[in-house]
Amino acid sequence: MESIYQHFREDEKQFIDQVSDWLRQVEMQYTPYLSPFLDPRQQFIVESIAGQYEDIKISTYGGYEAAERRRLYLSPSYFDPDQNDFDIRISEIRYPKKFADLSHGKILGTLMGAGIDRSTIGDIISDGDRWQFFADGSIMDFLMSSIDKIGKITIQLEEISYTDLILPKDSWEDRDEIVSSLRLDVVLAGAFNISRQKSKELIASGKVKINWNETDRPDTVLGIYDVVSIRGYGRLRLQSIEGKTKKEKIRLSLGVLDRNS
Known part of the structure; x- marks a missing residue:
């Protein structure tokens, strides 16, 4: 091993x-x-x-x-x-759209608050208006019977078929980046065009997650397919390491979801 x-x-x-x-x-x-x-x-x-x-x-x-x-x-x-062998079911969240706003974080927090494991929930998607999520088939009935609020918003979970899937509005942009190292603070600074000091401050203040887990380590070395999210900025995915430049810097291929673009 x-x-x-x-x-x-x-x-x-x-x-x-x-x-x-x-x-x-x-x-x-x-x-x-x-x-x-x-x-x-x-x-x-x-x-x-x-x-x-x-x-x-x-x-x-x-x-x-x-x-x-x-x-x-x-x-x-x-x-x-x-x-069918993958046992994935889909739920749409019905809520008063004219009077309330949902977010990925609020929805995930409510689902986790119901006492289930993160690994039983797949993607949470939105087209800017409607919200849907994917779940392990074994827990869907429990969720539908136990969740009727997200924060103070009254909601109803309704199981839907694959034919009713929405088209998520978020789209990833492929971007090449040259960095001096694979440290978290270095890659974030390059991907979102911020200073390295700002990158460290965001990490120290609990606004950065690697693969959905909060981190306070700017020196974490990123690996292939790590997904990093910065609250207020967006997300990046390290898709491949393309090699080194003549000056020994690292060429990366990233997927970037920039909230500010």
Whole structure:
């Protein structure tokens, strides 16, 4: 395992152990395994480790084509899952649109406040007016019966079919960036055109998350498919490391969702 650990961050060891257990289960028992919803970095880790298993196939689905959070179906190579095997259900949030505003953070906070695990919830999407979210099929009935408010706003959760999916309005922009290192504060400063000092201040004030987890470490080294969000600025996804310049700087390919553009 040590040879696997060295390719990832220290705080990812526990997840790596979990993934290894999933893969061994599929390999030894010849039975598929359906993961919870995973963020892009976690998906990358699973696919990296699974590459060592010749007879295991990975299929992914998050409810729609551009889904960020996805469930992974690990199976013997001869097995082809269909959409139903991913057990994803969709809910639309009905609320008084003329008198209230919802946000991704308010919705997620309410869902987590119901006592469920983050890994049971997929993407939360909006077209600027309507809001929908994806969830593990096993918890949808519980959510629909237990949640009737988001903050002070009275709402109703209504399960919908895939034919009623909205088109999310957020779109990622591909951007190339040259940075001196993969440190969090350095990459944020470059991606959002702010000073490194400002980047450090945002991290220290709790406004930055890596893969939906708050961090106060400006020296965190980012890896492939890490998703970083800065409250008030937007999000970025490290898509690939393209190499180095003649001056030994690092060329990155980023996906950027700029709230201020």
